[in-house]
Structure formats: C-alpha cells, structure tokens
Amino acid sequence: MADLFGDDAPPSPSPGTLSGAGRDDAPLADRLRPRALDEVIGQEHLTGPEGAIGRMVAAGRLSSMVLWGPPGTGKTSIARLLADAVDMRFVSISAVFSGVADLKKAFAEADRMAGSGRKTLLFVDEIHRFNRAQQDGFLPFVERGTVTLVGATTENPSFALNAALLSRAQVLILERLDHEALGKLLDRAEGLEGPLPLTDEARAALIASADGDGRFLLGQAETLYNAGLDEPLGPAELGAFLQRRVAVYDKDRDGHYNLISALHKSLRGSDPQASLYYLARMLTAGEEPLYVLRRLVRFASEDIGLADPQALTQCLAAKDAYQFLGSPEGELAIVQACLYCATAPKSNAAYAAQKAAWKSAKETGSLMPPANILNAPTKLMKEIGYGEGYSYDHNTGEGFSGDDYWPAELEPQAFYTPVERGFERKVRERMEYWNRLRAERRGA
Incomplete structure (x- = not known):
C-alpha cells in the first residue's frame, strides 16, 4: 500500500482536467467528477461563497471537518477539491480496508512532509467504521496540525464518532441530491456521451429511482449508454431494463430511528396518509414487522x-394476525392497526398519569395506606384496627362510598386528567360525578 500514502500516489485532478483524464474506459462517474468546488452539484450551501467550505477556501485555511451525508452526494469529490484549492497534499484512506498499520504509516509520512513545509489533508472515508480506540489515535496528529482531517460518513456523527474527535472537527451536512441537482448531473453526462435513450417520462423516472444518489444515477446512465439501444425507452421499459434501487435503510442506524420517529409523529398528528407512507418505507426496506407492531x-x-x-386491542390483534399469516399477507393487519391508530381520538392522559404517579411513589417512599383499607387476615391485625371502618362500595345506593384511600401524610393527588375526546369524555363525566358525591359526603 506504499502508493496510497507516499509521493507515488497519483495526483488529484488539477483544475481544468477531468478525473481519469486520458482514460476513456474510466467509469462515467469518475470522468464527470467536478474539477473545482464551484462545479459540485447540490451542495452550494457549503461550497458557495457564503458556505463554510467556501469561506475556508477563500481564507486559505482549512479546519478539520466531518462530511456527513447520504451516499453519492459528493463527499469524496469535495475532499479532493479542497486539497487542490489550498495546495495541500491529498491522502485517502478507507476505514473499510485500512487498519492501524496503515494509519501509522500515513501519520509518519505526514510528519515527514510537514518537515519540508508540505501540509497533508487526510481524507478518511467511512470514518465511522473505525472503532473508538482507532478514532482516538487521530487526536494527537489533528491537535498538532500534522494532518487536516476530513472524514466522510453516512452515519449520524453524534452516535458514530467519539466526542473527543467531534470536538476537534466541524460537522458539515451534505444534502440529499434533489430532482434538479440530479437532472444537472444527467445533463453533464449527456454533454459528454450524447442524449440518453429515454423518453422525457422515463428520464424523470430514472432520476426518481436514484433516491438522491448521484453516483448511482450515473451508473444507471452508463448502463443505458453501454446497451446500445436503438429506440428510446419509456418508463415501463426502463423499469424492466434496469434493476430497482434498494432504499437506503440500516435497521440499527440513523435512518431506522428517523423513520420510526416520522411514523410515530404522523400517527400522533392524526395523518393516516403520511403514517401509511412511513410504514411502507420501513416495511419495503426490510424492517422487521414485529418491531413496527411493538411500536404501534x-x-x-x-x-x-x-x-x-x-386501539390497543386492534394493535395486539394485528400482532396475532401477522404471526399467524406471516409476510406478505399478514402485513395488511399491520396496515389496519396503523390506520386505526392514525384515525383514533388522541390522549396522552394515561401516559402523563403514569409519569406523575411514578414520580410521587418514588418521592413518598413507604407511606402506610389508611387502616380502613388494610388487609386483616389475623385476629391481631383486626384488634389493632386493620380494616376497621371500611365501606363496601356495593352496599351503597350509587355503588360508591366516597372513602379516603390516601395515606394520612399525603394529600389526595390528581394524576389522571381525562381529555374531552373520544371515550375519555365519558370517563371524565364519571370522574366528575364521583368527585361531586365524594365532596357531598365529606361535607356532611
């Protein structure tokens, strides 16, 4: 791996030349790599004159940074162009293929080059894949300025990177490429290779299938160019010709939590259409249906x-139905539970009551209940007053005695306050009725 770290490494493309220059057989995505920061598509909020990267380049000084964004949004291209823009030596490492020995060699070479006045930009792709100890190994070299670290990650840095490393690097968020940005990429491809063999509708479908990933889009375009098609394809023919891109979704990573959060909040907001959309996003991407059911x-x-x-009965019934039928038939039961929850009246009164009651129980410790409601299974207990004065509610005309059930040292509390919605409106009416009876009997 000597050529990865030393002076023998191939130079990054200089302004005015395409990456892979002189190589007509290079992948289309490589041949279309931007030649300057202002050619990077879709990240103008960072690379423009007012963006964080634009300002650093204008000042001629880079700080260490972490580029966080979805696949195919330009993280590697930006890192290479940053090194060119401020005349730094560019060294690239992938956390997937590199280990401790590779890191040590890169740092040693950076130290040697710093002695001759040449600064190093160390680009670490998939930096989140390095473990905590390996990430800590970057710290002294970043602090001394031996390297300017530019890490790239598709994972939330808050979870994936050490706090110590994050405190020494600026996190810059790259945006998913929108329809307009992906269209510009295809324009560049067509400027180099000629018109794509697609109808306008199929071209729009191709862009939509990329799911914000520019590299994937150019790979699909290259497949179309290489096929030598005689007639333009429509959307249906395109779908049959190209594989459908699998949605980016890691079940134990940030995308997982973002989508379950979106589902939960759409349900809470009583939007059945959005709720069904996020449910579909999760299940079609391979989420475990029982996980979704647990959340419902x-x-x-x-x-x-x-x-x-x-609502609770519907969700538990959906769980039973799914376990009985499996996929895909059982997924309809999950849809039914989702729609029921989205369209049901909402109340968090029970949730709020639980939190308040748990808090009170922890704060009040082991207060004894009043003697009238204590169990008295022995003669001694009866003699010392256990159960004395208890009113059997069913023996009253209203089926309600109005007794005080609270410890003597604790004033009656109000944890549960039903809302004026759905079935809870009736619960509220009952509780108000009982409160009136209680007040009347205690005042008598």
Whole structure:
C-alpha cells in the first residue's frame, strides 16, 4: 500500500482536467467528477461563497471537518477539491480496508512532509467504521496540525464518532441530491456521451429511482449508454431494463430511528396518509414487522389510551394476525392497526398519569395506606384496627362510598386528567360525578 500514502500516489485532478483524464474506459462517474468546488452539484450551501467550505477556501485555511451525508452526494469529490484549492497534499484512506498499520504509516509520512513545509489533508472515508480506540489515535496528529482531517460518513456523527474527535472537527451536512441537482448531473453526462435513450417520462423516472444518489444515477446512465439501444425507452421499459434501487435503510442506524420517529409523529398528528407512507418505507426496506407492531402497541397506550381503548386491542390483534399469516399477507393487519391508530381520538392522559404517579411513589417512599383499607387476615391485625371502618362500595345506593384511600401524610393527588375526546369524555363525566358525591359526603 506504499502508493496510497507516499509521493507515488497519483495526483488529484488539477483544475481544468477531468478525473481519469486520458482514460476513456474510466467509469462515467469518475470522468464527470467536478474539477473545482464551484462545479459540485447540490451542495452550494457549503461550497458557495457564503458556505463554510467556501469561506475556508477563500481564507486559505482549512479546519478539520466531518462530511456527513447520504451516499453519492459528493463527499469524496469535495475532499479532493479542497486539497487542490489550498495546495495541500491529498491522502485517502478507507476505514473499510485500512487498519492501524496503515494509519501509522500515513501519520509518519505526514510528519515527514510537514518537515519540508508540505501540509497533508487526510481524507478518511467511512470514518465511522473505525472503532473508538482507532478514532482516538487521530487526536494527537489533528491537535498538532500534522494532518487536516476530513472524514466522510453516512452515519449520524453524534452516535458514530467519539466526542473527543467531534470536538476537534466541524460537522458539515451534505444534502440529499434533489430532482434538479440530479437532472444537472444527467445533463453533464449527456454533454459528454450524447442524449440518453429515454423518453422525457422515463428520464424523470430514472432520476426518481436514484433516491438522491448521484453516483448511482450515473451508473444507471452508463448502463443505458453501454446497451446500445436503438429506440428510446419509456418508463415501463426502463423499469424492466434496469434493476430497482434498494432504499437506503440500516435497521440499527440513523435512518431506522428517523423513520420510526416520522411514523410515530404522523400517527400522533392524526395523518393516516403520511403514517401509511412511513410504514411502507420501513416495511419495503426490510424492517422487521414485529418491531413496527411493538411500536404501534406502545403508541396505542401512550398517545391514544382511554380516548379509544380499542386501539390497543386492534394493535395486539394485528400482532396475532401477522404471526399467524406471516409476510406478505399478514402485513395488511399491520396496515389496519396503523390506520386505526392514525384515525383514533388522541390522549396522552394515561401516559402523563403514569409519569406523575411514578414520580410521587418514588418521592413518598413507604407511606402506610389508611387502616380502613388494610388487609386483616389475623385476629391481631383486626384488634389493632386493620380494616376497621371500611365501606363496601356495593352496599351503597350509587355503588360508591366516597372513602379516603390516601395515606394520612399525603394529600389526595390528581394524576389522571381525562381529555374531552373520544371515550375519555365519558370517563371524565364519571370522574366528575364521583368527585361531586365524594365532596357531598365529606361535607356532611
């Protein structure tokens, strides 16, 4: 791997030349790599004159940074162009293929080059794949200025990177390429290779299938060019010709939590259409259906509660149906539970009551309940007053005694406050009725 770190490494493309210059057989994405920062598509909020990268380049000084964004949004291109823009030596390492020995060699070479006045930009692709100890190994070299670190990650740096490393690097967020940015990429490809063999509708479908990934889009375009098609393809023919891109979704990573959060909040906001969309996003990307069902069950108790007690029943029934039928038939039961929860009246009164009651229980410790409601299974207990004065509610005309059930040292609390929605409106009416009876009997 000597050529990866030493002076024998191939130079990054200089302004005015295409990456892979002189190589007509290079992949289309390489031949279309931007030659200057102002040619980077879709990240103008960073590379423009007012962006963080634009300002650093204008000042001629780079700080260490982490480029966080989806695949195919230009992280590697930006890192190479940054080195060119401030005349720094560019060294690239992939955390997937490199180990401790590679890092040591890179740092030693950077130290040697610094002695001759040449600064090094160390680009670490997939930096989140280095473990905590390896990430800590960067710190002394970054602090001394031996290297300017530019890390690239598709994962949330808050979870994937050490706090010590994050405190020494600026996190810059690259945006998913939108339809307009992807269209510009295809324009560049067609400027180099000629018109794509697609109808306008198929071209729009090709852009949509890229899911914001410019590299994937150019790879699909190259497949179309190489096929030598005689007639333009329509959307249906394009779908049959090209593989469908699998959605970017790691079940234990940031995308997982973003989508379950979106589903939960759409349900809470009573938007069945958006709720169904995020449910579909998760299940079609391979999420475990039972995980989604567990979240729906939780939602039924946390955000609906007694406003519609059937919500919990519906979710548990959906779980049973899915376990009985499996996929794909059982997924319809999940859809039904999702739609039921989205359209049900909402209340977090039970959730709020639980939190308040748990807090009170922890704060009040082991207060004894009043003697009238204590169990008295022995003669001694009865003699010392356990159970004395207890009113059996069913023996009253209203089926309600109005007794005080709170410890003597604790004033009656109000943890649960039903809302004026759904079934909980009736619960609220009952509780108000009982409160009136209680007040009347205690005042008598």
